Amino acid sequence: MAITINLEERSYGGKKFRPQTQIYQESSNNLLVCVTSWGQNQIGEQIADSIKNFIALSSEDTELTVPYTRKENLHQRGNVLRMAVIMASEKIFKQYNKDEYTCGFEIFAAVQEGPQWIYVSCGQPSLILFRKESGLIPITHSLDLNVLTAEESTYDPLPNHLLGLGQHPPISYGNLLLQGEDKLALVSRTYLPNSFFRLKFDEFHQQSISNILAFDSENTPFWLGFLQVQET
DSSP, rough: EEEEEEEEEEEOOSSOOOOOOEEEEGGGGGGEEEEEESOOOOHHHHHHHHHHHHHHHHHHTTTTOOSSSOOOTHHHHHHHHHHHHHHHHHIIIIIIIISSOOOOOEEEEEETTTEEEEEEEEEEEEEEETTTTTTTEEOOOOOOOHHSSSSSTTTSSOOOOOSSSSSSSOOEEEEEOOOOOOOEEEEEESOHHHHHHHOOGGGSSHHHHHHHHHHHHTTOOEEEEEEEEEOO
């Protein structure tokens, strides 16, 4: 039995500025990369190309040597993905930020191997899983910095974590065992309102989520990637 993931995306401009989340997919490696570039928009494609190239190289050379410690609790392909993200972060630092900070990026990257979905993330988008038997589960949940420090959460979006700024990037990683009928949402937004977490399983779809996020605050921009899991 095979698992497939279908992605639909939608964005809402609001009255504040949030950089557009860029999507890159590589079907040959079952790779998904979501990049939000802060400072210089053109780095998104560089990041995606760096990750794709390293993953392709590692599949050709299983003995590839890299200066990063492997994580014992992470699948082999997960380690490769994690290393690819770290390498992309270092490239951006050396090219753009070594002398002066000019840009950074948030990322969600995932590779699929059968029912296993292995991900690496920093900042947004947040990954939310809705499983019929378990309910709504935040897998990775990132808030903008201004939510944690400002009195009002609708100020201009401000990232809390960025890659490309130096060594020891603040990344998280994990592995999901996908099940048929799982629903997944990737959301880049300053915060997720309480009404989002009150959605029922049948209401958890692109249109309903978009309506709730827009209705909560017309000033707050967001990007939504909705993923439907299917068994074939």
